[in-house]
Amino acid sequence: MRHRVLPVLAVVAALVVVWYGAAVWLNAAWAQDRAARAGVELGLVELVADTWAQDKPKLPAPHQVAEEIWRTTAGQKITSRRSLLHHSWVTLSATLLGFAFGTALGIGLAVGIVHSRVMDMSVMPWVIASQTIPILAIAPMIIVVLNAVGISGLLPKAMISMYLSFFPVVVGMVKGLRSPGLMQLDQMKTWNASPAQTFWRLRLPASVPYLFASMKVAIAASLVGAIVGELPTGAVAGLGARLLAGSYYGQTIQIWSALFMAAALAALLVALIGALQRVVLRRMGMG
Amino acid sequence: MMGWIVAGIAGWGLGMGINMRLARLPGSRAAGPLAPVVFGVTLLWIWECFVRGLGVPGVILPPPSAIALRLADSTAILWQDFVQTAIRGALTGYVFGCGAAFLTAVAVDRFAFLRRGLLPVGNFVAALPIIGMAPILVMWFGFDWQSKAAVVVVMVFFPMLVNTVEGLQASERMQRDLMHTYAAGYWQTLRRLRLPAAMPFVFNGLKITTTLALIGAIVAEFFGSPIKGMGFRISTSVGQLALDLVWAEIVVAALAGSAFYGAVAALERAVTFWHPSQRGRAG
Numbered sequence: 236m237r238h239r240v241l242p243v244l245a246v247v248a249a250l251v252v253v254w255y256g257a258a259v260w261l262n263a264a265w266a267q268d269r270a271a272r273a274g275v276e277l278g279l280v281e282l283v284a285d286t287w288a289q290d291k292p293k294l295p296a297p298h299q300v301a302e303e304i305w306r307t308t309a310g311q312k313i314t315s316r317r318s319l320l321h322h323s324w325v326t327l328s329a330t331l332l333g334f335a336f337g338t339a340l341g342i343g344l345a346v347g348i349v350h351s352r353v354m355d356m357s358v359m360p361w362v363i364a365s366q367t368i369p370i371l372a373i374a375p376m377i378i379v380v381l382n383a384v385g386i387s388g389l390l391p392k393a394m395i396s397m398y399l400s401f402f403p404v405v406v407g408m409v410k411g412l413r414s415p416g417l418m419q420l421d422q423m424k425t426w427n428a429s430p431a432q433t434f435w436r437l438r439l440p441a442s443v444p445y446l447f448a449s450m451k452v453a454i455a456a457s458l459v460g461a462i463v464g465e466l467p468t469g470a471v472a473g474l475g476a477r478l479l480a481g482s483y484y485g486q487t488i489q490i491w492s493a494l495f496m497a498a499a500l501a502a503l504l505v506a507l508i509g510a511l512q513r514v515v516l517r518r519m520g521m522g
Numbered sequence: 523m524m525g526w527i528v529a530g531i532a533g534w535g536l537g538m539g540i541n542m543r544l545a546r547l548p549g550s551r552a553a554g555p556l557a558p559v560v561f562g563v564t565l566l567w568i569w570e571c572f573v574r575g576l577g578v579p580g581v582i583l584p585p586p587s588a589i590a591l592r593l594a595d596s597t598a599i600l601w602q603d604f605v606q607t608a609i610r611g612a613l614t615g616y617v618f619g620c621g622a623a624f625l626t627a628v629a630v631d632r633f634a635f636l637r638r639g640l641l642p643v644g645n646f647v648a649a650l651p652i653i654g655m656a657p658i659l660v661m662w663f664g665f666d667w668q669s670k671a672a673v674v675v676v677m678v679f680f681p682m683l684v685n686t687v688e689g690l691q692a693s694e695r696m697q698r699d700l701m702h703t704y705a706a707g708y709w710q711t712l713r714r715l716r717l718p719a720a721m722p723f724v725f726n727g728l729k730i731t732t733t734l735a736l737i738g739a740i741v742a743e744f745f746g747s748p749i750k751g752m753g754f755r756i757s758t759s760v761g762q763l764a765l766d767l768v769w770a771e772i773v774v775a776a777l778a779g780s781a782f783y784g785a786v787a788a789l790e791r792a793v794t795f796w797h798p799s800q801r802g803r804a805g
Contacts, residue, residue, distance in 0.1 A: 239638060239642070241639075242635050242636070242638040242639030243638075243642050243643060245635070246636070246640050246643050261662075353538075353541050353542050353545045356541065356544065356557035356558070357560065358558075358561065359558075360558035361558060361562065364776075373756065373768070373772050376756065376760050376765065376768050379760045380582055380583070380765070383582055455650075455651075458651055459651045459653055462651050462653070462654060463653060463741060466744050474654075475654075478654055478657055479657070481657065482657030482658075482660065482745050485661070487658065490654075490657055490658055491658070493654065494651075494654045494655065494658075497650070497651045497654055498651070501650050502650075
């Protein structure tokens with residue numbers, strides 16, 4: 236354990252040091268500017284202190300971001316519009332809904348592809364091609380169009396999440412459903428198992444490890460989809476809306492805190508799926 | 523009205539019939555590339571017929587023919603946007619980002635301590651919604667393509683780094699020992715054994731990041747851009763309800779993305795012809 240934790244801590248510490256240094260470097264110009272206008276000469280210590288405590292710095296120092304996150308999570312009521320938790324929840328709900336849709340669609344497509352040659356030949360190449368299309372680019376259109384049809388709020392964002400998350404699931408599940416070897420399939424045949432029985436007893440259980448691996452990728456993609464889905468149309472709530480508002484008003488600290496919240500959310504979701512994976516696989520005797 | 527819907531359903535049946543026939547052919551090698559084409563054409567036909575048959579207004583979903591017309595009409599605008607976003611933004615950022623990640627990976631690989639520390643951090647960062655960095659980078663580097671390239675650099679760096687570091691571990695102990703008995707130095711081992719062995723992983727990273735690069739460049743334009751670029755055009759045309767232009771822009775993006783991916787995949791086949799996943803494809 237120490238073998239692995241120590242290097243990671245060292246790298247993270249190095250990143251934080253670099254960050255503080257970069258904050259001094261990037262914010263120095265503004266600090267000097269202000270000092271010159273006030274007619275004061277800044278010493279090195281004052282300069283550094285100033286760059287780490289500006290209102291709208293080019294790069295906020297880590298402790299400023301941490302303060303902002305603490306202020307907007309613990310310092311606010313959860314229902315308040317100022318609470319970052321409220322915004323996180325808005326994004327999270329779209330993420331989870333889209334992820335659920337995407338996983339269901341992905342599993343459905345994979346089952347079809349594995350069982351039908353026609354689908355394998357005609358759909359699979361398009362599933363792959365669909366990912367070379369920068370789908371996030373059309374997120375604004377999906378949202379505007381669905382708005383015009385009268386669907387707004389959670390669902391359009393979830394659609395984008397769904398589109399981003401179904402692909403890893405299809406690819407992983409196709410691989411997983413095809414993972415039983417010829418010997419195992421022959422064994423099922425000697426037991427006179429029907430295709431349905433082969434599916435439920437052999438293919439599906441064999442695909443579970445693959446499913447979890449792709450779900451980890453899918454949920455991260457789903458979160459990105461939900462955040463980008465909030466960017467156009469001037470959404471009023473959600474982490475993406477915080478990013479956009481922050482960039483309009485130059486509130487860098489707000490942008491960074493939203494960014495870190497998104498990172499924490501991503502880490503949490505991936506960790507949750509990892510935990511679920513361990514429990515399920517152990518239950519199935521594969522862990 | 524009704525005629526279009528009937529034609530659509532007829533086209534659906536025809537396409538499905540052809541594909542079922544194709545799937546049952548014994549030597550399906552020739553039919554391989556044909557089936558997806560039939561599927562795609564059928565899909566476009568159904569789209570066209572239903573949009574016309576049901577009278578869907580063009581501001582919600584234009585038919586493919588209108589999109590094709592618009593595409594042919596506004597090649598000048600589309601080309602200008604393509605150069606701004608795909609070449610200047612995405613391609614520059616892709617080259618710099620992947621190059622930097624590759625060099626960093628080679629450097630990191632020399633120190634086991636760094637590698638053990640950087641790999642989990644890199645894996646973590648690669649899963650983060652990096653696209654959120656876009657507003658910050660636009661603030662730092664201005665509205666023009668430089669900021670888009672910067673977003674792309676940040677987006678492609680970590681997936682590429684993780685893949686390359688993993689690839690440099692891919693050569694086996696025995697092989698490295700053999701190089702040692704040949705009295706090969708670090709650089710010789712790197713050039714003759716470890717880099718070639720890493721190539722499948724490197725190309726995996728290069729392929730994943732092609733899409734990321736285009737996405738990054740386009741989405742970064744939502745946060746501010748000069749009055750050209752694919753992301754700019756998409757977001758303003760949506761506002762003007764000129765959806766046929768948006769779709770034309772999407773077609774260009776899709777073609778660019780597929781061509782980009784295809785080019786990297788072709789390069790991969792040329793470089794890693796020895797790898798099991800590539801063998802037997804040439805014949």
